[in-house]
Amino acid sequence: AQTVTQSQPEMSVQEAETVTLSCTYDTSESDYYLFWYKQPPSRQMILVIRQEAYKQQNATENRFSVNFQKAAKSFSLKISDSQLGDAAMYFCAYRSDSGGSNYKLTFGKGTLLTVNP
Amino acid sequence: DTEVTQTPKHLVMGMTNKKSLKCEQHMGHRAMYWYKQKAKKPPELMFVYSYEKLSINESVPSRFSPECPNSSLLNLHLHALQPEDSALYLCASNVRENSPLHFGNGTRLTVT
Numbered sequence: 001a002q003t004v005t006q007s008q009p010e011m012s013v014q015e016a017e018t019v020t021l022s023c024t025y026d027t028s029e030s031d032y033y034l035f036w037y038k039q040p041p042s043r044q045m046i047l048v049i050r051q052e053a054y055k056q057q058n059a060t061e062n063r064f065s066v067n068f069q070k071a072a073k074s075f076s077l078k079i080s081d082s083q084l085g086d087a088a089m090y091f092c093a094y095r096s097d098s099g100g101s102n103y104k105l106t107f108g109k110g111t112l113l114t115v116n117p
Numbered sequence: 118d119t120e121v122t123q124t125p126k127h128l129v130m131g132m133t134n135k136k137s138l139k140c141e142q143h144m145g146h147r148a149m150y151w152y153k154q155k156a157k158k159p160p161e162l163m164f165v166y167s168y169e170k171l172s173i174n175e176s177v178p179s180r181f182s183p184e185c186p187n188s189s190l191l192n193l194h195l196h197a198l199q200p201e202d203s204a205l206y207l208c209a210s211n212v213r214e215n216s217p218l219h220f221g222n223g224t225r226l227t228v229t
Contacts, residue, residue: 035217043205045160045220091159097215104173105218107159 002027004094006108013082014116020067021077021111023092031097034068034075035105040088048090051075053097079113087115120144121221123208129227130198138193138224140208148172148214149191151183152207154223160207166191167214198228 003026013019025034036048051059051068058066063080079086092108121142130136140149148167152160165173166185180202182194191208205225209218 043207043223043225045207045209045218047217047219050217089157095215104162104165105160110157110159112157 002029002032002094002096002106004092004106004108006090006092006111008111009109010112010114012114012116013079015082015084017082018078018080019082019113021079021090021092021113023075023077023108025073025075025092025094027073027094027096029096029098033095033097034066035093035095036064036066036075036077037091037093037107038086038088039091039110040085045091049077082115084115084117087113089113121208121210121219123206123221123224125224126222127225127227129229130195131229132198132200134198135194135196137195138206138208138226140191140193140210140221141189142210142219143189144210144212144219145188146210146212146219147188148211148216149185150209150218151181151191151193152209154205154207156204164193165214172214195226198226200228202226203228 005024032053034051038046038048049061065078067076089110091110094106124139151163154160163177164183169185184192205223207223208221
C-alpha cells in the first residue's frame with residue numbers, strides 16, 4: 001500500500017519570504033501522480049500543483065514549484081514570495097496511474113502554514 | 118468560486134433524524150466522490166460514482182446512503198447517525214477517475 005508522509009505538522013513564514021514544505025511517499029509503482037492541495041479556512045480543497053512521475057522536469061505554477069526526487073521518493077513544495085492568502089493547511093497526495101480502485105488519492109496528514117505579516 | 122456546489126453549508130441533526138447532503142456540478146464530469154474529513158485530518162474517501170454507478174464503497178456504514186440521480190448530482194442520505202459522524206463532508210468530481218479532482222466547499226455536519 002502507498003503511504004504519504006508530511007513530517008512538518010506546522011510551518012510559519014514571513015510575508016514575501018520563501019518556504020518549503022516536505023513530503024515523502026512510499027510506493028512500488030512506477031506510474032503515478034503527486035499533488036499538493038491547499039485547504040484554507042474556507043474549507044475548499046484547492047489543487048495547487050501536480051507532477052507526473054514520468055516527467056523529470058519539476059512542475060511550476062506561478063509562485064509554487066516542486067522539487068521532485070523520484071529515486072528518493074520526495075516531493076517538496078516551495079512557495080516563493082509568500083502572501084497572507086497562502087495561509088492554509090497543505091496536503092500532499094499520491095495517486096496511482098494503474099487504474100481501477102487505485103485511482104483513489106492517498107493523502108498525507110497535512111502541514112498547517114502560517115504567514116506572518 | 119467553486120464549480121462544485123454543496124448544500125447545506127452547515128447541518129445540525131439529532132441521532133434519530135433523516136437528512137440529505139447535496140452536491141452538484143455542471144462541468145460535465147463523469148466521476149463524483151464523497152469524502153469525510155475530521156478536524157485537522159486529511160479527507161477520507163467514502164464513495165466513488167463513475168458514470169452514475171457506484172464504483173467504490175470504502176466499507177462505509179449503511180447509515181450513509183449515496184445516490185446519484187444523474188451525471189450532475191450526487192446526494193448523501195443520512196439516517197441514525199452517531200456523534201462521531203460529526204465532520205466536514207466534501208464532495209469532489211473529475212472528468213474521469215484519473216483526472217485532477219475539483220472539490221466543493223463541504224458541509225459541516227454536527228450530530229447531537
